[in-house]
Amino acid sequence: MRPQILLFGDSITEHSFRPGGWGAALADTFSRKADVLVRGYGGYNTRWALFLLHHIFSLDYIKPPAVATVFFGANDAAILGRQSEKQHVPAEEYKENLRKIVLHMKECSPTILIVLITPPPVDEEGRNEYARSLYGENARELPERTNETTGIYAKQCVELAKEMGLSFIDLWSKMQETEGWQKKFLSDGLHLTPDGNAVLHRELIRVLSKSWFSAEEMPYDFPHHSNIDGKNPEKAFQQQSS
Amino acid sequence: MRPQILLFGDSITEHSFRPGGWGAALADTFSRKADVLVRGYGGYNTRWALFLLHHIFSLDYIKPPAVATVFFGANDAAILGRQSEKQHVPAEEYKENLRKIVLHMKECSPTILIVLITPPPVDEEGRNEYARSLYGENARELPERTNETTGIYAKQCVELAKEMGLSFIDLWSKMQETEGWQKKFLSDGLHLTPDGNAVLHRELIRVLSKSWFSAEEMPYDFPHHSNIDGKNPEKAFQQQSS
Numbered sequence: 142m143r144p145q146i147l148l149f150g151d152s153i154t155e156h157s158f159r160p161g162g163w164g165a166a167l168a169d170t171f172s173r174k175a176d177v178l179v180r181g182y183g184g185y186n187t188r189w190a191l192f193l194l195h196h197i198f199s200l201d202y203i204k205p206p207a208v209a210t211v212f213f214g215a216n217d218a219a220i221l222g223r224q225s226e227k228q229h230v231p232a233e234e235y236k237e238n239l240r241k242i243v244l245h246m247k248e249c250s251p252t253i254l255i256v257l258i259t260p261p262p263v264d265e266e267g268r269n270e271y272a273r274s275l276y277g278e279n280a281r282e283l284p285e286r287t288n289e290t291t292g293i294y295a296k297q298c299v300e301l302a303k304e305m306g307l308s309f310i311d312l313w314s315k316m317q318e319t320e321g322w323q324k325k326f327l328s329d330g331l332h333l334t335p336d337g338n339a340v341l342h343r344e345l346i347r348v349l350s351k352s353w354f355s356a357e358e359m360p361y362d363f364p365h366h367s368n369i370d371g372k373n374p375e376k377a378f379q380q381q382s383s
Numbered sequence: 384m385r386p387q388i389l390l391f392g393d394s395i396t397e398h399s400f401r402p403g404g405w406g407a408a409l410a411d412t413f414s415r416k417a418d419v420l421v422r423g424y425g426g427y428n429t430r431w432a433l434f435l436l437h438h439i440f441s442l443d444y445i446k447p448p449a450v451a452t453v454f455f456g457a458n459d460a461a462i463l464g465r466q467s468e469k470q471h472v473p474a475e476e477y478k479e480n481l482r483k484i485v486l487h488m489k490e491c492s493p494t495i496l497i498v499l500i501t502p503p504p505v506d507e508e509g510r511n512e513y514a515r516s517l518y519g520e521n522a523r524e525l526p527e528r529t530n531e532t533t534g535i536y537a538k539q540c541v542e543l544a545k546e547m548g549l550s551f552i553d554l555w556s557k558m559q560e561t562e563g564w565q566k567k568f569l570s571d572g573l574h575l576t577p578d579g580n581a582v583l584h585r586e587l588i589r590v591l592s593k594s595w596f597s598a599e600e601m602p603y604d605f606p607h608h609s610n611i612d613g614k615n616p617e618k619a620f621q622q623q624s625s
Contacts, residue, residue, distance in 0.1 A: 142438070155414055155415065156411075158407045158408075158410040158411040158414065159407075159411050160402065160403055160407075160408075160577075161402055162407065162411075164407075164410075165400045165401075165402075165404065165406075165407035165410070166400075166402075168400040168406075168407070168410075168421065169398075169400040169401050169404075172397055172400065172421065172423070173397065173423075173424070176420050176421075178418050179410065179414065179418075181414070181415075182415070182605060182608070183607075183608060184607075184608025184609070184611075185608055188616065189608070189611060189616050192605075192616065192617065192620040193605055196384070196605075203445060226613070227611075227613035228608075228613070335402075363424060363434075363435055363438075365425075365426075366424070366425060366426025366427055366431070366470075367426070369426075369431060369469075371468075371469035371470070374430065374431050374434065375434065378434040
């Protein structure tokens with residue numbers, strides 16, 4: 142009965158229900174109004190996401206999600222010739238893969254509200270510190286992602302959103318507006334701290350509200366307990382269903 | 384495609400996706416394995432929950448939840464003649480209402496795994512402090528819930544679970560095993576702190592695992608990224624679907 146919000150993305154989506162996570166916060170914001178479903182796949186790029194797409198968004202969906210976030214790029218932007226090159230997808234292909242994802246979602250549900258989210262910025266020093274914490278002296282010297290390269294992917298994502306008239310969050314730019322974003326918003330130079338999660342949650346609420354998907358304006362699914370008469374509880378429920 | 388875990392209850396369920404919440408932790412534990420849906424109604428007792436039941440669990444469910452938690456009693460146990468008496472439901476009726484909820488769920492899905500959860504203990508001093516923080520000198524003198532009375536409801540819940548052969552969590556007893564439970568597990572004498580949420584999350588994982596609904600033993604929904612060959616990604620997905 143309730144509308145669904147589906148979160149499709151990589152590890153930053155998969156981890157979104159960890160303490161302080163943006164997915165859990167979203168579920169709380171839409172408590173008694175919409176369901177939040179997570180389809181996050183750590184390490185995935187858009188090329189691999191295409192293999193999942195038709196399983197997750199099926200054409201014979203009985204009730205497709207009302208809203209979907211599409212949040213890839215952090216892995217596509219891994220640099221060729223460095224440690225995570227397996228995940229690399231060229232920026233142009235990234236954009237076209239996103240387009241395929243969007244077109245398929247719209248085919249499943251012409252009314253779906255899609256929010257594209259760019260990858261967050263990269264703190265290269267944070268990535269190197271993280272690698273040293275894992276591998277010590279054997280850690281690679283050059284970060285497997287750079288902020289500049291990830292910025293190219295963020296730009297492609299924003300361009301596509303504008304071309305297709307979609308809502309978007311330019312997380313890469315937004316986060317860098319805040320002094321000290323490197324440690325404030327990123328835990329290992331790439332994934333989000335609770336503060337970073339809060340930025341994304343806030344931006345998402347803002348974008349959804351602008352697109353008329355506002356928790357504040359959606360009704361509770363059943364009467365608030367303060368509106369229930371202890372002696373005649375059925376009254377509140379009759380009003381609700383009439 | 385994925386099994387669903389449905390959380391049915393009062394405010395302690397409704398708030399379960401707030402920071403540190405047990406619902407969000409459960410969603411994270413079952414990440415890529417099961418979906419967690421919240422049906423929490425703050426202030427509701429079991430009598431009012433019966434009005435919702437047929438809307439939430441419909442007989443023509445296409446795919447009913449695999450698991451449901453039923454977590455009421457904190458409001459039923461409000462004491463007659465005190466501030467929250469509107470919410471009071473006699474202990475015997477509480478037990479019968481729980482039985483109706485369970486029977487209806489089983490009618491919708493004979494294979495559903497139901498976990499009954501007793502109300503948590505009540506810290507009366509905490510309730511009074513909370514009332515004073517809201518109303519100052521005008522706060523009521525006697526707590527609207529007592530630990531002893533809530534314990535009677537917890538016992539009814541456990542009895543019903545044993546009668547019907549259901550899984551259960553005796554949260555009322557479990558929490559009181561820990562020294563200082565009053566402040567460690569309860570934020571206002573009634574609702575759960577992050578530590579209290581962690582107790583419930585841990586107990587739930589334990590009970591579900593014992594009932595063969597174990598996240599550890601459930602497969603990931605798609606290949607782990609480490610099993611994807613960058614040059615032949617389709618291979619990993621063919622294996623998965625065969």
